[in-house]
Amino acid sequence: MMDDFRATEIIFGPQHPGIHGNFGTRLELEGDLVHRARMVPGYLHRAFEKLMEQRTWMQNVAIVPRICVPDPDVNEQAYAMAIEDIMGIEVPRRADYIRTIILELSRIASHLMSLGGLGGAIGLYTMPMWVNGERDYILDLMEQLTGARVYHIFIWPGGVRWDIPDNWPRKVNKVLDHIETMLPHYYSLFFESKVTDARLKGLAPFDSRWAVEHGVTGPNLRATGFEMDVRRFDPYAAYEDIDFDVVTRREGDGLARALVRWNEVRQSIRIIRQALEDIPGGEHRAKTPPPLAFMVPPGDSYARVESSKGEYGYYVVSKGGKYPYRVHVRGPSFTHGIDVLEQLLPGNEISDVALITGTLEVCPPDIDR
Template sequence: MGETKLFFGPNHPGMHGNFSVHMYVEGDIVKKARPVPGFLHRGFEKLMERRYWYSNISLIPRICVPEPDINEICYAMAIEKIAKVEVPERAQWIRMIVLELARIANHIWTVGGIGGPLGLYTASHWGVADRDRILDIFEALSGARVYHMYIIPGGVRKNMTPKIEEMIWKTLDYIESRLPDYENLIFKNRIVHSRLRGRLILTREQAVEMGVTGVGLRATGVEYDIRKVDPYLFYDRVEFEVPTATDGDAFSRVYLKFKEIPQSIKIIRQALEKMPQADRVNVPIGRGNGLRRIVPKGMAYAHVESTRGEYGFFVVSDGKNKPYRVAVRGASYPQGLYGIEKYLPGTRIEDVPIWLATMDVCAPEIDR
């Protein structure tokens, strides 16, 4: 039997994002796989170097659509390090709340979304509907549901009102009440176990060699989370756990995402209780007016724990009104390129979307 070339994506309903995998198969077995990004946004790094510092705030969220806020915080933190700016305390707590809401929204979408390639469409519908409740919060807070442009260098764009805080409390209670339903529908489902248990295993050594972080690494037993190993914002002032597993398979990766949701709920509740009441939520950075501010000379790297692992921005300023260099450390870059080529050969055709879903491959941050 000879090899047949199959195109999985970018328009396949099982593809996660605007991405493509060219598969060379014999029967149902993948013999060779080649990732093909570049069907959506491209060249963010060079685009950022051609725009004013503040103009980039509307550009960077698009580097990863499901979790845009991590780009805002990394960019802002790097600039704040260079300019040696102290962000108001209330703004720091608000940033934490936004990031954890984004984490819940992405996790619940991904956990429900695993039902797509498995034929469990009820889970997919649940995930989209419940994520929408968090998008309602973002819309009330920033005026936008997907690209918020809310976290800015120096703080956040505007204050969080008591009405929005109440909205967050109610949404957290609702999401928490829904978790047993997800547990019963997905993680106690025989089909899910047969499709995910013992499939697409990544060992600790393979994960470390490839540079995988996030649940891909924690599923191998490594408790590595930037919020713990290098705390930013006020993560060292709240209590939360980092769930881990040891099997390193597709099931473990999805289940860890699910187990992180109540931890994010716990963090947000603590942040709402600890956050001081204040009017000031941002400070000016650099010299100049409006978009044409000048950031002092210097360089900085800022990283955070995204839903896919370590996500970072390396920013260089030459003292002008535009960045001299911006480099993005995309969390899904290793598993989205090297991982596909090395670890998909030998698997079955139906395992390909499972790899993309459980390893959280976000296409735009690869071809950035």
């Protein structure tokens, strides 16, 4: 604690234009430098993990996507993978491909939104307006496929709910073409700007060692040069059949984190194109018990996937019966948003607080769960 007279305490969130969602930071400032930061999560605590113990296995499919709003499908995927593992269900190949397409579309949407958020954090409001426009096309695609825009509830244990419509791949390609033609404009708007350089370069850097020690995953870890991607090293869905690069950068600063996300958007487009082309025929869903009588035999499993924010894990324990015994969610933002931020913020200017939170892509609901 600093001397009361020298310290200024700024309450940064939850009702603050600079904060990403429903959590807050209490900043102890000396001048304009953060001297100590304390994260105040909990505003979105809805006890999902506890709630899931009182809902049936299939009801929970509707709860899990709410754990991360911008990138909800990874939750469904991880949850489904864990159950499939316990039950020993073999997912049809076609379902794997459909899942891959959905996950990557969701990743593009999430990355675009977070880059827009970075634009908003430095006051470049054109960026969020533009990229969220593109995100909207993806949400339209999702709506056509799943009937919902944000919480799709589409990936079930055993496969996906229904097969893709006939004209859908064409529409996906059209949207991807459009995004691909627009990306260079957004790149020049955001990354080629001197201001972005001045703001992001060298912002809150950390190296791989520090990152691993503090549980940093996903794009934030890859920005330090650590080539870690669950899709590559523990492939799920159709990723083992698909050719893509793991995007890394060396610098480990804010700019590197933003650029990793930027390049992943291109990789995701590449993955979706391949998946649409190679998608095999057959069933979209394995044979599973009917939803009302969905029982899982005793056992436990941990499933992990690569979300746009980092590594997402679900540890599911079943004692048999209609309800899960325990579902534990390992969200990437828990480490990014609490420990890492508390360590990174001190020493930075107050101008950078929102920006650092943005480059780490903290998603408050998955802290609170």
